[in-house]
Amino acid sequence: MEKGLAVVIGATGAIGAALLAQLEAEALYVTAIGFSRSSIPPVDYTDEATLVQAAHGVAEECTRLNLPLRLLVVATGTLHSPAGQPERSWANLNADYLQQVFQTNALGPALVIKHFFPLLPKTGRVAVGFLSAKVGSIGDNALGGWYGYRASKAALNQFVRTAAIELTRRNKDSLCIALHPGTVDSALSQPFAKTGLNVRAPDVAARELLGVLEGLGAEGTGKFWDYAGQALPW
Ligand SMILES: NC(=O)c1ccc[n+]([C@@H]2O[C@H](COP(=O)([O-])OP(=O)(O)OC[C@H]3O[C@@H](n4cnc5c(N)ncnc54)[C@H](OP(=O)(O)O)[C@@H]3O)[C@@H](O)[C@H]2O)c1
Numbered sequence: 001m002e003k004g005l006a007v008v009i010g011a012t013g014a015i016g017a018a019l020l021a022q023l024e025a026e027a028l029y030v031t032a033i034g035f036s037r038s039s040i041p042p043v044d045y046t047d048e049a050t051l052v053q054a055a056h057g058v059a060e061e062c063t064r065l066n067l068p069l070r071l072l073v074v075a076t077g078t079l080h081s082p083a084g085q086p087e088r089s090w091a092n093l094n095a096d097y098l099q100q101v102f103q104t105n106a107l108g109p110a111l112v113i114k115h116f117f118p119l120l121p122k123t124g125r126v127a128v129g130f131l132s133a134k135v136g137s138i139g140d141n142a143l144g145g146w147y148g149y150r151a152s153k154a155a156l157n158q159f160v161r162t163a164a165i166e167l168t169r170r171n172k173d174s175l176c177i178a179l180h181p182g183t184v185d186s187a188l189s190q191p192f193a194k195t196g197l198n199v200r201a202p203d204v205a206a207r208e209l210l211g212v213l214e215g216l217g218a219e220g221t222g223k224f225w226d227y228a229g230q231a232l233p234w
Helices: 014-026 048-065 095-119 147-170 202-215
Strands: 005-009 031-035 069-074 126-131 174-180 224-226
Touching (some): 005 014, 014 069, 031 048, 095 147, 126 202
Parallel strands (some): 005 031, 069 126, 174 224
């Protein structure tokens, strides 16, 4: 393991907070920095200037420690909010909800790529994971419903794949992947976590997701993986 910094975006979420706690506990990285809409500085996808400022802060910390950013995990996401609920039918399609899920699940992470990927070193191992969702898989969609969430995660997956290709040109030892965490106990999943589903604790999910990120080599880049290390179809 080469020395460096780790960053978690969405560190107030159930999975994001557990990822940050796990990184701090295992101390594989010299420091782990968490961002959220309430961190200082904040990261709020509705305001690109917050991403510019946060990335600038990480760059300064890298300079101060004379170490690169080696791990980036994007654990943000939304499924339901005052803007709306996941749709059961095309009759429920609503532009306000669609805009909000696309902003949080796809456009925000794209801005993370824009502002944080330039901080990644050109040599040595680098790992980037974006929390996606299996329901974002087009190939796996047999049930329908949840139009906005599915489509926004499919858009995220395309951003991840495209950025992975560009990142490999910059650093052949890089890993940039979409990750499905499984069903995890959180505010996001709570209204939909039906009995019978295997709902896992955030700390269990965090350990598994970091295991996938740390276990895969560069040959795993540009792909969609679940928490158990199984490849998922796009
Ligand atoms: N839990 C599950 O069962 C499950 C299943 C499949 C996939 N996932 C995916 O896993 C990821 C994490 O989910 P979770 O269950 O941990 O959800 P969560 O507890 O609701 O956390 C969501 C995170 O996203 C952040 N966020 C929301 N809107 C944002 C915005 N506009 N700008 C910046 N940050 C924003 C939240 O920040 P604030 O604290 O500021 O609101 C929070 O940190 C998501 O991508 C989700 O789609 C989860």
